[in-house]
Amino acid sequence: MYIDGINHLTLRVSNLEISDHFYRQVLGLTRVGQRPGMHFYTSGRFTHELALLHDRGYRNNGRSGMAHVCFNVSTRENLRTLHQRCRHFGFAPSEGVDHTIMHAFYLPDPDGHVIEIGLDIPESAWRHVTEPFARDHALEL
Numbered sequence: 001m002y003i004d005g006i007n008h009l010t011l012r013v014s015n016l017e018i019s020d021h022f023y024r025q026v027l028g029l030t031r032v033g034q035r036p037g038m039h040f041y042t043s044g045r046f047t048h049e050l051a052l053l054h055d056r057g058y059r060n061n062g063r064s065g066m067a068h069v070c071f072n073v074s075t076r077e078n079l080r081t082l083h084q085r086c087r088h089f090g091f092a093p094s095e096g097v098d099h100t101i102m103h104a105f106y107l108p109d110p111d112g113h114v115i116e117i118g119l120d121i122p123e124s125a126w127r128h129v130t131e132p133f134a135r136d137h138a139l140e141l
Contacts, residue, residue, distance in 0.1 A: 002082050007072035012055040012065040033133025047101045047120045068114035079119045083141045096139030100132045
């Protein structure tokens with residue numbers, strides 16, 4: 001088995017400040033990082049289990065605000081293997097992305113939902129980085 005569970009969910013929100021209040025003050029999650037238009041939260045299990053993405057035009061209208069769901073893998077080898085398997089089965093994964101806090105790739109499922117496959121990077125490797133949630137680089141898989 002390559003997937004270890006769900007790592008995080010990214011939701012589109014119409015008002016980042018109101019949503020931030022809800023997830024931090026009401027539900028008790030800890031905000032661990034941010035980048036322009038995004039906030040990241042954890043309950044302590046993963047680097048982050050929730051990301052909020054500000055979308056000015058978003059109106060729920062009874063539809064999900066899910067931007068993407070991230071499935072967790074526990075090793076770089078599993079990340080690489082799943083990337084190769086996706087290509088083998090005719091799906092088009094993105095190139096690898098080094099998010100500093102996570103190594104990942106993205107692909108659409110058969111219905112077009114965005115799926116991220118990610119490997120959390122230990123905090124000791126990025127603790128010294130200024131604004132680690134705001135950095136992305138290419139990653140060879």
